[in-house]
Amino acid sequence: MGAAMAPSYANTYMTYLEERFVLQNPRWKNKLKCLVRFIDDLFGIWNGSVDELNEFFTYMNTITPRIKFTHKFSQTSIEFLDVKVYLKDNKLETTIFTKTTDRNSLLLASSFHPKKTIESIPLSQFLRYRRIISNEEEHEIKARDLTKNFLKRRYSADTISRHAAKVKGTSRTEAMLPRIKNTATKLVYVTTYSHQSNSIKRIITKNWKLLELDPKLAELFPKPPLFAYAKSPSIRDHLMKSDIGHKKKTETIYKGTISCNNCNCCNNLIKGNEISPPHNGKRIQLHHTSTCDTSNVIYGIKCPCGLYYVGLTGHKAKT
Structure with missing residues (x-):
């Protein structure tokens, strides 16, 4: 959603709209038997006619010109995020919802990630299926499909079967219980x-x-x-920039000889970005920054007679 704070901002604003114009409106709050939301995606159970539902969304679209609501409804089944809610034997059931354009995007087992991260993915996905799918027969079918997807991504058959068996022995009620976190201070x-x-x-x-x-x-x-x-930098991080609208300012680096301002040699140092040997008067440009503290240098000492003594040292120039 763009900036890092955008989801929080959108969630806060949608909460305001929901409470101010829906839950506090006596005409509509009794029509909604259930209303849940994830940021700007909503799911509800409507206790009214289709005409009243369309009228409700017409009303919602008059609240602010900057936000427009679209809606989809059904009397038999409907999708919300990765959940499909459907009516069976006069009872609401839930199952996994995948779009027709979805592909097997599970992380490859050979991906450069910590071993525990790779091994935890099958467990988390099997638990996700256990929580969402309410019908046992449906769960068995979807779990087998998930196993095939993991095998295609080169996961170990032993790891898959171990996690699948662990989740199978867990009831849906247990899977939905909040995880108790260890609050002990750890290094x-x-x-x-x-x-x-x-x-x-x-x-x-x-x-x-x-x-x-x-x-x-x-x-x-x-x-x-x-x-x-x-997270280590990926190929994507190197190839793609998060902000292509602004150019970074480049610092100008001085090339030439400058003093370190910390020794007696500085008073006798010839400063500048070029030198001119007296025998031919040719100007030689200096392409690096050097001070009295720079080591591994070719140096020139100017004699009072006007000639230069040229030497080479691996030590600092001031020594």
Whole structure:
């Protein structure tokens, strides 16, 4: 939605519209038996006629000229985000909704991500299916389709079957329970994920016992750290710019000899971006920035007679 704050702003504004013009309106609030929203997508159960529903949306589109509502309704089934709600035997059921244009976009098992991230994806997706699909027979069919999609993305058959069996033994009610988070304070080691990350983790874990030999450190760090990884730059990050409308200002770097302002040599230093040897008067441009502290340089010492002594040193010029 553009800027990082855009979803929060949109959510706040839609909450205001919902409460001010719908929930506090006596004509419409009794018609809505259910109303849920995710930012600007709404799902509701309407207790009224089709004409009244169309009249309701006509009313909503007169609130502000900057926001226009579109609607879709059905008396048998309807989609909301990734959920399809349908009527079966006079009872509402839910299942996974996928668009006809959707493709298998699961992360490849060979993708450069931490091992735990790759292994957790099948579990999270099977849990998602368990939460959304209300009918057991439907869940079995969709779970088999999900298994095929994981196999196509080169996931281990053992990993898939293990997570599928774990979720199958979990009831839908249990799957919907909020996860209890561990609030204990942990030391977190944060780094950018790289080819060396696994080796770093193994070395720290293996040698953690050395810290425990010190009583103070053992008290401060009783357990090894939790390893967390920041996202590494991808090919997309290198090729695409988030802001193409503004050019970054480039700093002008002076090329030539300047003083370091921190030694006695500065008083005798010939400053400038070119030198002129006396034997031919040709001007030689200097293409790098050098000071008295610069090492690995070709230097010239001007004699009172007008000639230059040219030398080479790997040390700093002032030494």
